[in-house]
Amino acid sequence: MATIYEVSKLAGVSLATVSRVMNNNANVSDATRKKVTAAMDELGYRPNSIAQSLASNCSNSVGLLVSELQGPFYGPMMSGIENTFRNQGKHLIIAAGHSDEEREKQGIEFLISRNCDGLILHVEAVSDDYLIKLSKGRTPFVLINRYISELSDRCILLNNIKGGYLAAKHVLEQGHKDIAYISGPLWKRDAKDRLEGHKQALAEFNLEFDENLLFQGDFMEASGYEGLKSLHQQTHPFTALICANDEMAVGAMASARDLGLTLPKQLSIMGYDNVFFTRHVYPQLSTVNYPIDEMGRMAADWVLNHVYQKQTPPLQTLFEPELIVRHSISRQSAQITSQG
Amino acid sequence: MATIYEVSKLAGVSLATVSRVMNNNANVSDATRKKVTAAMDELGYRPNSIAQSLASNCSNSVGLLVSELQGPFYGPMMSGIENTFRNQGKHLIIAAGHSDEEREKQGIEFLISRNCDGLILHVEAVSDDYLIKLSKGRTPFVLINRYISELSDRCILLNNIKGGYLAAKHVLEQGHKDIAYISGPLWKRDAKDRLEGHKQALAEFNLEFDENLLFQGDFMEASGYEGLKSLHQQTHPFTALICANDEMAVGAMASARDLGLTLPKQLSIMGYDNVFFTRHVYPQLSTVNYPIDEMGRMAADWVLNHVYQKQTPPLQTLFEPELIVRHSISRQSAQITSQG
DNA sequence: ACATTAAATGTAAGCGCTTACATTTATAAC
DNA sequence: GTTATAAATGTAAGCGCTTACATTTAATGT
Numbered sequence: 001m002a003t004i005y006e007v008s009k010l011a012g013v014s015l016a017t018v019s020r021v022m023n024n025n026a027n028v029s030d031a032t033r034k035k036v037t038a039a040m041d042e043l044g045y046r047p048n049s050i051a052q053s054l055a056s057n058c059s060n061s062v063g064l065l066v067s068e069l070q071g072p073f074y075g076p077m078m079s080g081i082e083n084t085f086r087n088q089g090k091h092l093i094i095a096a097g098h099s100d101e102e103r104e105k106q107g108i109e110f111l112i113s114r115n116c117d118g119l120i121l122h123v124e125a126v127s128d129d130y131l132i133k134l135s136k137g138r139t140p141f142v143l144i145n146r147y148i149s150e151l152s153d154r155c156i157l158l159n160n161i162k163g164g165y166l167a168a169k170h171v172l173e174q175g176h177k178d179i180a181y182i183s184g185p186l187w188k189r190d191a192k193d194r195l196e197g198h199k200q201a202l203a204e205f206n207l208e209f210d211e212n213l214l215f216q217g218d219f220m221e222a223s224g225y226e227g228l229k230s231l232h233q234q235t236h237p238f239t240a241l242i243c244a245n246d247e248m249a250v251g252a253m254a255s256a257r258d259l260g261l262t263l264p265k266q267l268s269i270m271g272y273d274n275v276f277f278t279r280h281v282y283p284q285l286s287t288v289n290y291p292i293d294e295m296g297r298m299a300a301d302w303v304l305n306h307v308y309q310k311q312t313p314p315l316q317t318l319f320e321p322e323l324i325v326r327h328s329i330s331r332q333s334a335q336i337t338s339q340g
Numbered sequence: 341m342a343t344i345y346e347v348s349k350l351a352g353v354s355l356a357t358v359s360r361v362m363n364n365n366a367n368v369s370d371a372t373r374k375k376v377t378a379a380m381d382e383l384g385y386r387p388n389s390i391a392q393s394l395a396s397n398c399s400n401s402v403g404l405l406v407s408e409l410q411g412p413f414y415g416p417m418m419s420g421i422e423n424t425f426r427n428q429g430k431h432l433i434i435a436a437g438h439s440d441e442e443r444e445k446q447g448i449e450f451l452i453s454r455n456c457d458g459l460i461l462h463v464e465a466v467s468d469d470y471l472i473k474l475s476k477g478r479t480p481f482v483l484i485n486r487y488i489s490e491l492s493d494r495c496i497l498l499n500n501i502k503g504g505y506l507a508a509k510h511v512l513e514q515g516h517k518d519i520a521y522i523s524g525p526l527w528k529r530d531a532k533d534r535l536e537g538h539k540q541a542l543a544e545f546n547l548e549f550d551e552n553l554l555f556q557g558d559f560m561e562a563s564g565y566e567g568l569k570s571l572h573q574q575t576h577p578f579t580a581l582i583c584a585n586d587e588m589a590v591g592a593m594a595s596a597r598d599l600g601l602t603l604p605k606q607l608s609i610m611g612y613d614n615v616f617f618t619r620h621v622y623p624q625l626s627t628v629n630y631p632i633d634e635m636g637r638m639a640a641d642w643v644l645n646h647v648y649q650k651q652t653p654p655l656q657t658l659f660e661p662e663l664i665v666r667h668s669i670s671r672q673s674a675q676i677t678s679q680g
Numbered sequence: 681a682c683a684t685t686a687a688a689t690g691t692a693a694g695c696g697c698t699t700a701c702a703t704t705t706a707t708a709a710c
Numbered sequence: 711g712t713t714a715t716a717a718a719t720g721t722a723a724g725c726g727c728t729t730a731c732a733t734t735t736a737a738t739g740t
Binding site: 001046047048049050051053054059061068069070071074075076078080082083086091092093094095096101107110112113114115138250277279280282 | 341386387388389390391393394399401408409410411412414415416418419422423426431432433434435436447450452453454455477556591617620621622
């Protein structure tokens, strides 16, 4: 591999000049610039990015921590982020935190030790305090889907209260009055917010939230399955089920089939997130759109702006959900009676 | 940030000694090793990985190029790879090639310019020649889902002929005789192989492959939709449809519904890949398992072995597909008649 | 006690760049 | 033709490590 030294010799200039043309420094005459680029071409020179990083104290890499590399939710987010950065010559180092405190911390440590210039974090298990302390460190970061008031300018969020509200309102407007709810883990902010929006809509329709119709899941498919099974066994009847995300909704659909319920006639089911497979399930799932790809791109812009001082479109931290109506909500007709 | 120099001063030893304890060099007495680690702790020292890379000429990073960061296929693959590498302190730089020749080349260039020690490539558009030339370069790489005879020892493959065979055989065993087929782009090796296996099974059942029942798709959902629509319009009747991947199968399912066909009674549909949403569609899709996660891990092991000289479990390049029977194939009964 | 050898530690060069500062060269003003 | 000023280029010191080689110290045999 040719080095800058060989280029400088071939071009008959100093190291510094070669470095200047590489970095588009203005103070280089056209003549020498041409000599240098010619020499580079001749030698097939490629700058050594490691050496550049060491000398300039900038690794041009940004770390991304997500819970999982797989699954319908993170894909679009990573995709938007990668795209933004590659166009800027930055690279993306990706790690997975698996929603586990220890592994999330390790992941962050790992990315920092890799000299990332900035971090994009989608973390769930790590504490607010930890993140606040982290924010005092040398590596700037932005949070996706997490709100910490002390760090509010770097939290990129969905308005989950509104989303919960939209979902419930839609179901209510279809005439449902007895609505069960499978939430996420309620210590998680997003799960709590979605439920709060849900309750707001109920209140608007002068309905009380029935705690018996609440099942706390964990955002994973299996808990949707278990959730409906459990709700179905208790005595309060319901005609619709709202799930705090699509995965649980799909689990609930499977459960409904096992219980012999016809969808959506005997039970309406609503999801949340609008992951791509919601179009593929049958009946197609009505849900709430979570513009995770846009939010990913926004996080990337945040880094470009705050870490690399690039011009970006104006930064936005709060995103709005949107109702997606498909075919999983029926107009209220029959009522499930519990079997208890 | 503390540097090795400060550690050495605090511990009262030389730079080299500090470096030695970092790298677990054997020739360090226990006493000094303790002094040094104590100093490190006291200073909160973290090695600068960029400097390490420059000095050791090893970046400890491996590049991964996939077609898309999203989608059900690549997620599990990335996940397996990330896991393997993180446990070894290597990091993963991910880029997307979008099945486009220019972008794939750019992606590879990008990863190489980032001083990756090795590459894992899932490329589709780039030519064999390009890859053969690339193999002469300084950065070793392994290919997933691509066969080039000159590079056969670094091609990690699924036995697609077998997979195509298994799918067809299962459908034939259920009594179907008129079987339509939506293939991938036939210039792609995997698409061709799957079709070849399909034909083998047909031959085994003394059936001829009917070219009228072949539609060439592009592995994407929309082409599955179009494919079935088109096949349905021609004159040859068929009772089953085999698709060369799950995405197209799902597209075909939507198409079938739009055509008013009851699944699987009036039309049996078979997929390929066993991506996770095949369980969620209705009826649940019978398919062929593609152990992409294992193959990803194997690719990671290949890199560990060939690039970092690590001990790994024995390397395997050919993986076997497996039939997954769900509910989308009926025992042969009614026949669709074409509308032509 | 002394030579012989192995183990532990230190010295210093170098990895391929960037960049502050010094120097040279061109340009303009009088 | 000087001198002042700006533009272009060069010099050399790092960035924070690794590692070949040199040196010192400890262990062993006699």
